[in-house]
Amino acid sequence: MRLLGCLTALSVAVGGGAAAAIAPKDSLVSCLRSTLSPEGSVYLPGDSGFANDTIRWNRYHAPTFSVVGAAANEHDVRASITCAMSSGTPFLITGPRHGFSLGWETLKDGLEIYTGAFHHVNVDVEASTMTIGGAASMKDVSDALQLVGKNIPVGGSSCVGMVGASLGGGIGRLQGLYGLMHDSMLSARLMLPNTTVVEVSECSHPELFWGLRGAGFNFGFVLNATYRVYDAPAGGTNFNADFEFPMSSVRAFYQALHDQIEIGMPAPLCLSTALQFNHAINATTLKVNAVYAGPEDEGRRAVEFLADLGTDLRHNFTQVPWNRLNRNVDFLNNNPLVDVCNPGGIRGDTYGVAVNTIDVDAHVSVSEQFDDMMAKYPEMRSSGNGGYFCANQAVVARPKHHTAYPWRQAVGYQTFGFVYGANTTTTEADIDNLPTKLRDTIAATAGTQGGLNVYVGFSHGNEPATAIWSEANLPRLRALKREYDPKGLFNWYHPIPLE
Ligand SMILES: Cc1cc2nc3c(=O)[nH]c(=O)nc-3n(C[C@H](O)[C@H](O)[C@H](O)COP(=O)(O)OP(=O)(O)OC[C@H]3O[C@@H](n4cnc5c(N)ncnc54)[C@H](O)[C@@H]3O)c2cc1C
Known part of the structure; x- marks a missing residue:
């Protein structure tokens, strides 16, 4: 019955005369209101809930919506898609809204099908x-x-x-x-x-x-x-090691990382890096986090290659419950704000590259150019150049085409988050096209066949299709x-x- 009501509204909108015409948005809203379950909701701009449900982690290139259909169940997702189709409204079904892709901005005044209720x-x-x-x-x-x-x-x-x-x-x-x-x-x-x-x-x-x-x-x-x-592993407690290095140690770090990857990272080990501006000391530094999912003594041995560099500005070793790692990595000291999930609405460009090897010179060059950017454009100092270098034994153990993910052989992922000042109109061109240049510098020396390899979750959206999906897939x-x-x-x- 409810669906019939929706289709009736459409036929008026499409075929009706001037007096009876219903604007697509009105048709959409009336369709949603008559077909969503009692637990579902419809929000319009200005309604409480609209801003909260549409804000994205990155608001740059974000789509815009004129209606939110908050789906409470499977029926509501179907009803929302049907209403969008019948009213000719572009729609996007969103999860926790951390995705980024160039081109999203072409979705204007659409329907967001909000699925926050699907979190069980x-x-x-x-x-x-x-x-x-x-x-x-x-x-x-x-x-x-x-x-x-x-x-x-x-x-x-x-x-x-x-x-x-x-x-x-x-x-x-x-x-x-x-x-x-x-x-x-x-x-x-x-x-x-x-x-x-x-x-x-x-x-x-x-x-x-x-x-x-x-x-x-x-x-x-x-x-x-x-x-x-x-x-x-280890009863759910992980060994967490944080290091902060000055720019002068960047080469030694990437050499050590290169050598460690060549030797083979222990399977329970995962490193992440963050090259960022440290306002407390007014300088760019490289934070390196290592998490070892195993006993503490093994973890300490696994990070000796970092401790042995001996040039860190500070380090901190802790034992952390597995579900509290994100609150603790990078010297966060169990900061609960990390787990508060309101996407922040930053304005920035993100890029990524999958690497099959660490080219020390390329990583040093990119780090130095990133540091120069911080000096030349102080408004860019919320930016970060991050890396994920987790052991990959169980990733490569699966056949190459086990799933449609094409870059199983990658030993790491370099990501770039260029965060422009909140109220600026800065774009990539204003910072000397550095985002693309740095991405390309790493890609050129990443040891990947056929050029750029990008994990879709870290991609920008303007890469060639083969760089994201692979020629084979x-x-x-x-x-x-x-x-x-x-x-x-x-x-x-x-x-x-x-x-
Ligand atoms: C701060 C940050 C940290 C990140 N860290 C990591 C990381 O450690 N590892 C990693 O692999 N990736 C990471 N990513 C990348 C992340 O995996 C992608 O951005 C991913 O698309 C986010 O999914 P989402 O549901 O949060 O985003 P959304 O923006 O809600 O969704 C992104 C796209 O996926 C679609 N989608 C979402 N859920 C579903 C679903 N259930 N069914 C069908 N389509 C769906 C949406 O329709 C949309 O098109 C990170 C991203 C950010 C911003």
Whole structure:
């Protein structure tokens, strides 16, 4: 009955005379109001809830919305897609809104289908599995698993969507032991663009399951997904080591990192780096965090190659519950604000490169140019040049084309977050096109075949399709896109190009 009401409104809007015409937005709103479940909501600009549900971690190149449909359940997601279609409104289904892609700004005055209600985490301890909602965050997952002595690879930000990250790959701590986040995904309940729901797994729609794990945001909305989870190493307490190095130690650090990767990082070890401006000492420094998912004595041995540099400005070694790591890394000292998930609305450009080797000269050159930028453009001092260098034994243990994630051989990921001042109109061109130049410097020496390799979750959005999806995977992904999203309804975030 409710759907019928919606379609009736459309027929008036499309075919009605001047007096009876209903604007598309009115048609959309009336459709949503008449078809969403009692638990669902509709927000318009100015309503309490609208700003909160639409703000993104990065507001640069962000889409704009004139209506939010807050979906409470599967029915509401379907109803929202149907209403968007019937009113001719572009729509985006959002998770925790940490994604970034150039081109999103072309979605104007659309419908945001907000899925914050899909944040449940149900753990089956005996079976070592968990089923999570499509918008559950890393924090939701970590807290639920820590309670029962389990864990799974998660990323370095508590507020990123677990499914959102998994659909691209999912880089993070514990990947040396268990692989990419999506390597632990066993199945997903997927609402296709035509609103039918399918269960996908190795046994059911296996080709779609392959593509979902690598290009997943192209084929519909994952309502929930089931993952394998693991007994937490060392009782769920990790060894956490933080170092802060001056610029003068950057070469020694990258040489040590290069050598350590050549020797082989222990599987439980994950390093992350952050080249940032330290306002307390008025200088750019390199913070290096190392997390070891194992006993403290092993962890201490694993980070000796960093301690041996002997030039850190400070260091700090702690034992941290696994679900509290993000509050503690980089000298954060158990800062609870890290886990408060209101996307901040920064204005910046992000770029990334996957690397198969560490070219010391390139990393030093990029670090120095980044430091020069801080001096020349003080308004850029909230920027960060970050790296993820986690052990990858369990990532490369899977066959190369096990999932649609193409860069399993990567030993690390260099990311760049160029944060322009909040109230400025600064763009990449105003800082000498440094973002692209630095990305290209690392890419040219990354030891990757065929040039630039980019993890889609860290990409900018203007890379060649082969740099994100790979030459080998594109034909399969194109075939899936043609079959499951022929109208391109899920084309706003890193769409698979059909040509
Ligand atoms: C601060 C920060 C830290 C990060 N750290 C890591 C990290 O450690 N490891 C890592 O791998 N990545 C990391 N990322 C990248 C992150 O994985 C991607 O940005 C990812 O797209 C974010 O997902 P989201 O659901 O939070 O974002 P959203 O912006 O809500 O979603 C991004 C896209 O994915 C789609 N999407 C989200 N959920 C679903 C779903 N359930 N079904 C279908 N489509 C969906 C949305 O429709 C949208 O098109 C980080 C990003 C940021 C900003």
